[in-house]
Amino acid sequence: MSDDTDDTTDFDGIDEPAPVGVKLGSTRTVLDLPDGRGGRERQMTLTCLATYEDAITGEERVLYGHDAATEYPDTVRFMLRSGLPEDDASVADAKRFFEALVSAHNVPEESVVVYAVPTIDNETGVNNLKTVIEESTVGKAETRSFPESLCGAIPAYGDGLEAVDEVFVSINMGSTTLEACAYRRGEQLSPFSTGSVTGNEVDRWIVSAVEEETQGRVHIDRTTAREYKEDHADVYGFEPFTDVVQQPGGGSHEFTVDRGVRDPVDRYIDDAVNVVANEFLPELANDHMKPYQLALGRPIAVTGGMACIPGLTDEFENRLSEELDRDVDVVSPEDPATAAAEGAARIAERLV
Structure with a gap:
């Protein structure tokens, strides 16, 4: 997995559309791409851009990711601070950012693009995100969206798409929301999100x-x-x-x-346990008792940036078990921060 590198993939000679997974996040964006050698690679970058004037031609240029944040800290624009593009200006910035990103990594137009969408009650923002992805130059073969908590859970449960055929609970510990949802063979049950417990x-x-x-x-x-937090929390x-x-x-x-x-990390775990145990799970049990019982009999998938903190998911498991007065198992993918893009890419491979 790369972070703001110049690595590009050569897609020449590939006869079928390239399956691509996308997680366009508030802090970081991840592309999951074929590596041109029969494998996969993930490219991660900061979700931001800066514009500047070319010193020779006078034309406006776009710089994105880590370079933009480092070289233009006073004017760099993080266009998805709330998790979704909220207005025309952020949509325009997100389009320029995404086009620069896919161009830098040679993502072909004839690709199948699956992108992860947060579980947020914000129809306008979700439609804006759809506009950014589906009006881009890639994904001409097919473009689909799936819930982020589903995409992120897929790598936690195995090497394929086993999660799509199961009943389970997924919790996404992201920068802008904590999302929780039960899934029954891919169907969302009692989707829940809160902006009060976030990275x-x-x-x-x-x-x-x-x-x-x-x-x-x-x-x-x-x-x-x-x-x-990212460098020292443990x-x-x-x-x-x-x-x-x-x-x-x-x-x-x-x-x-x-x-x-x-102290802030400890507080986060307590708050996450509280909203899952006392808000989300009671609502799930009330609306879907049998799936609730089945889901808690399986490991809960925990993904998202906060799940990258060493020991956090283990302690979440311990405190949630204590709060519910029953043993609860928690599983996380190898890299929770990129799991949503990886899961989306696996769905894209199936569609191809």
Whole structure:
């Protein structure tokens, strides 16, 4: 799996449409593509772009991903901060971003594109996402969408599409929402989502917790908080770390972060357990008792960026079992952050 590399795939000589999986996320976007050698590869990049003027021709150029965020931090645009393109400006940005991405990786027009859609009660945003993908230059053979929590669960249950023929519960721990849904042979049952328990909320909590831990001497931005979370968070093996900030009057200040990361992650697990055990599962049991009983007899699939934190899914399993007063098994794919694109690609392969 690559992150903002220049790796491209040569699709020449491939007679059938290329199966492509897409997860267009609020923070990162993932493409799952054939690698041209009979295998698959996943390309990940930040979901952002910046525009600049070509110094020679004067034409407007588009820079996307990590390069855009690094070189133009003051003007870079993350067009899916809420998880979906909300207005005409964000739709236009998302289209330019997606076209630049698929062009950089030589995704052919004659491809079958399956993309993951979040379970959000936002018809306008979902339709905008559909516009971005389905009006692009790729996916001319076929373009389909499937729920993100279904796509993400597919790699958690095996190497094929076994999940589509089962009854199970999937929980997507993403940046902008926590989604939970039961599936019965691919059919959604009691889809649930909340914006109160998210990776973005954890970033905000880290900002506040670091300021409190340093007695107000250090104030970090949310980008730094996200980097602390992704680089250092570990439920069972966390080790305090140090960082340095420049003082407004000159000089630098070195500080140690300990509870500034541990407490927000611990709070997130408690909140996730609470909404799943006391909001989603009771609603599922009330609406679909038999599928509820069947689903809890199988492992619960947990995916999304927060599931990448070492030990988080194990502790979620422990606390959920305690809250429900019954043993609950939790499984995660090898890479929860890219699982939705991988699952979408497997569906695309079936369609091909």
